[in-house]
Amino acid sequence: MQLEKEYEQEGQGSFIYFFKYRDKSCCIDATNDIFHEGRMINDAENGDAKQNCVMKIVEVNQTPHLCTFADRDIAIGEELRYDYGVPTLPWRKIYGQPGTRTNNINTHGRNLRTARNQDKQPPCTRKKSMRRKEYFKYQENITSSQQSME
Numbered sequence: 001m002q003l004e005k006e007y008e009q010e011g012q013g014s015f016i017y018f019f020k021y022r023d024k025s026c027c028i029d030a031t032n033d034i035f036h037e038g039r040m041i042n043d044a045e046n047g048d049a050k051q052n053c054v055m056k057i058v059e060v061n062q063t064p065h066l067c068t069f070a071d072r073d074i075a076i077g078e079e080l081r082y083d084y085g086v087p088t089l090p091w092r093k094i095y096g097q098p099g100t101r102t103n104n105i106n107t108h109g110r111n112l113r114t115a116r117n118q119d120k121q122p123p124c125t126r127k128k129s130m131r132r133k134e135y136f137k138y139q140e141n142i143t144s145s146q147q148s149m150e
């Protein structure tokens with residue numbers, strides 16, 4: 001929680017996923033993760049037409065993994081969204097969609113400033129941080145190595 005506040009103060013946005021696993025409270029901090037695209041998935045409340053994924057904890061070799069599953073057909077170019085499970089998220093108030101449900105698995109995002117910025121710009125077109133530039137470079141490398149294998 002302390003770390004989350006620090007990130008918030010630094011304007012990093014929120015990439016911490018809280019969940020319960022075998023009766024323990026756990027969290028995965030993807031703030032400095034540049035490789036896993038799951039960290040880019042946005043929030044939409046269950047029942048909202050924009051919600052198209054669910055996040056599940058899948059145990060593999062006694063280690064919990066966060067896995068995202070589509071829960072309906074998703075069109076090409078459609079933004080992925082699952083229910084973060086927190087009724088009080090600031091953007092839900094901004095958009096006049098006060099949360100009424102919770103799946104009780106995480107508490108992403110309390111960054112009102114970021115949420116307001118995102119209201120103005122699509123999620124992936126915000127000013128790129130160094131981490132994100134590195135990520136795109138990584139993606140380019142993968143694509144070019146795939147092409148050279150073909």
Ligand SMILES: C[S@@+](CC[C@H](N)C(=O)[O-])C[C@H]1O[C@@H](n2cnc3c(N)ncnc32)[C@H](O)[C@@H]1O
Binds near residue numbers: 041
């Ligand atoms: C796990 S990140 C998702 C990726 C983020 N959209 C990005 O581009 O870096 C969580 C942050 O995304 C933003 N966010 C997620 N869902 C949102 C929504 N429905 N409306 C506005 N902002 C949202 C909030 O700033 C939140 O702290």
